Amino acid sequence: MKFEFYNPTRLIFGAGVLEKLGEAVRPLGGRALLVMGRGSARRSGLYDRVAGILSASGVSVVPFEGVEPNPRLDTVLRGSEAARSEGCDVVVALGGGSVMDAAKVMAAGVFYPGDLWDMMYVGPRRPRLPERALPIVTVPTLAATGSEMNDGAVITYQDLKVKAFVEAECLFPRVAVVDPELTLTVPRNQTAYGVSDIIAHVTEAYFNGVDGTPIQDSFAEGVLRAVVQWGPVAVEEGGNLEARTQVQWASVVALNGWVQVGTRGAYPVHMMEHTLSGIHDVPHGAGLAVLNPAWMRFAAPHRPERFAQFARNVFGVREEDHLTAAMRGIEALEDLLKRMGCPLTLGELGISDPDPELYARATLEVAGDREGMLRGRPGMSRLDLVGIFRSVL
Template identity: 40%
Template sequence: MENFNFYSPTYFVFGKGRENEVGEWINRFGGLKVLLHYGGSSAVKTGLLDRVKASLKKNNIAFIELGGVKPNPRSGLVYEGIEICKREGIDFLLAVGGGSVIDSAKAIAAGALYDGDFRDFYCGKEVEKALPVGTILTLAAAGSEGSDSSVITLENGMLKRSAAGDALRPVFSILNPELTFTVSPYQTACGITDMMAHVMERYFTNTRGVEVTDRMCEGILKAIITEAPKVLAKPDDYDARANIMWAGTIAHNDICGVGREQDWATHKMEHELSGLYDVAHGAGLAVMFPAWMKYVMPHNVMRFAQFAVRVWGCEMDFQHPENTAKQGIERLEQFLVSIGMPIRFAQLGAKAEDIPTLVKNMQPGNQTVGSFVKLTEEDVRKIYELAV
């Protein structure tokens, strides 16, 4: 196991009706003037936004609204939010929505305290300070409610890029599983895929002696696999939604990634897909992760065999462990299909002839991507071709 520092300061406020406490939590962190950030009409239709505003008013918290966040959140709205924060003296960001809204709020929070262009943070500069961010989660998927990261689509070139820094971790996140009851089956499945990918990016590692986090990763994956069919069959199954919601949070707050080398090549490849085609992130990951697995599996057959046995219950073939490894990948693909996810380029509307553009936008050049296997530009191209 490698040396590590782990800092996770977020208060997780979990359970039914907890969104009604949001004003009290903002007061706890000294927020006086809030930018209330959200997406489309669902928060309005469900009455969630009215409940949030009522709590803010009850606690004498001033607020300015900024809605309109889209999936794969755009830089244009971030610039608008930063301008509002600086002009109006905003001292707290409240994100009401899923990962896209939270990521957009984080970008605004960082840009509001920065004299330069916020996109610097999405081109390699670490975020060292940001306005405090609180969240009310409405979609279990990205894990941004507990993570130190944010992903934004930079509209100049439509490049999807990430930023990171402990300053981006929310100070509190309100998690009420009931708020996810109205999420569509497709978006629910995309979220399930996203959280599984967050675990697998950490699970496939070259670091030895990480049995504790191996078992944590496997346990989270097994729980998701068990709960996913329940939540898709009965969207208002509170316990299933609760387990899925909490799985999404701990999949990406890095508790299962400490002390081990992590990969993240698949996420980078998918970002180019969703940047170019504006597809749901989880759907893109459903296509790219099995392709990546098939390509890198020979690097460590026994890790893939362990994944097959411990997560999917495959029987170990000690004479030919590669057969077990392949069976685990097949089981993953079968699961993804069973929850309604695509597993090939065409199902996304992606085109083989765009692969050179995807590779170019990813900009590997002479650099490599990932850690489990350090992928060259040619490797990346071949993985995209496997996804076709």
């Protein structure tokens, strides 16, 4: 195992820490582009509260609302222009993963020369990564993506119906102010989709990484056990602060790089889901709930002992035969997702006209290697992808 690990984001975590937002932002700038979704922050009064906290610390606010659940390139372009024209010197993201992703690219777009789409990883081309961004502060209102403490962002090019990602050092938030109290009013379905997203973040590297990482395995299994325990509680008892806190912390550590360090894992399920949400604009976590168990069923026969380890250490499966245990673990995951109200088929996801052939081709066009394979363990051909998509019709 050989690696470097770097994460410069300062994390302020816990119930009530929103009150520290002003002192976190003020050293970074005095005029903030406050990036939000489609109105819930204003309706709930959270916008007024945040604006007041910032103002009391000497930070003026330029609100930017309207970021979509799958943030669009044109929205990001408008945000960058707003930050530039309004003279903003810091960006504050108040919302879920889509808001945080959009805010990161807006912050980089202020300085980026040329087409912002050029920074995205699309197919085998080499992206032109951003090298500079306005300081970014994240304030998540949903436990899901982990975007609050990493250097990644996912954006949809609406005209092409293509969803792609960027990773660059300048996109690391300077500070993440993570207050679980802000998630207490998240609707049941969005809470469940967030839990699905967290699970997929951990299982992707766990199943697709290199061998010989027992410490990271233990980290991953611990996060998964916590999510299995507390995720359904957060769904059923939305006002349970302990459950919300544990799920929020799981969201952070699931994708801040620590669980995955040294694993060099691929993310094939995410690449497949990006195709679905790029074409059909479905919720990301819901799409992962459909595809993650389906991919596991495909991959388990190739590494039954690994999937059996997951089943035994996360769900307490006792079967001695590795493949049997593996399948029991996948069934347990599906049962968990179903109990929380997540979809398990494309029909339940609301896709009435599925096209597995199209999805397979589109996935490989964006995320395939030069041999036309999707990276993972095992690697997947177009026919493999078609089979997985067909299995969830």
